[in-house]
Amino acid sequence: GNKALNTELAIKNKEILHIKDTIKHLDAVNQSMQEKSKTNNLVQSDIQDLMERKEREIEGYKRRIENLTQEFTKYSNENENLNQTLINLRHEFNQIRLKFDGMEQRSEQGLSNISSFTKRLQEKQLELLEELSTSIFQNNLDQKYREQYLI
Numbered sequence: 001g002n003k004a005l006n007t008e009l010a011i012k013n014k015e016i017l018h019i020k021d022t023i024k025h026l027d028a029v030n031q032s033m034q035e036k037s038k039t040n041n042l043v044q045s046d047i048q049d050l051m052e053r054k055e056r057e058i059e060g061y062k063r064r065i066e067n068l069t070q071e072f073t074k075y076s077n078e079n080e081n082l083n084q085t086l087i088n089l090r091h092e093f094n095q096i097r098l099k100f101d102g103m104e105q106r107s108e109q110g111l112s113n114i115s116s117f118t119k120r121l122q123e124k125q126l127e128l129l130e131e132l133s134t135s136i137f138q139n140n141l142d143q144k145y146r147e148q149y150l151i
Contacts, residue, residue, distance in 0.1 A: 072147065079140055086133050093126055
């Protein structure tokens with residue numbers, strides 16, 4: 001009876017050792033899982049921070065685009081006003097030229113000299129106006145290009 005009891009005790013001790021080993025193993029697995037969970041939470045937090053930072057950047061870009069759009073609209077309106085002013089000026093200069101042409105035909109030599117000098121001056125002004133007009137036209141083309149391709 002005593003031997004059977006010792007054998008059974010030995011078996012039970014082995015089982016207890018086996019259970020203890022299993023518990024140690026489960027503890028190690030649990031520890032490992034907790035570490036992975038912490039790392040995962042950190043990565044999640046980093047991703048969240050990055051997303052928030054990128055969203056703020058996007059908002060900044062949106063505001064810059066809105067400001068640029070407003071500036072371009074203002075610039076475009078100013079250009080149109082300049083164009084209209086040029087058209088009016090060109091008309092006035094043509095009226096003046098017609099008057100001077102009439103005066104030149106009716107006038108004597110002295111007035112004729114003054115008139116031709118004024119006419120040359122006028123033609124120079126018209127040339128300068130023409131250059132300005134071409135420059136504004138070019139600006140408008142550049143503007144349309146920007147609106148079409150850069151915004």
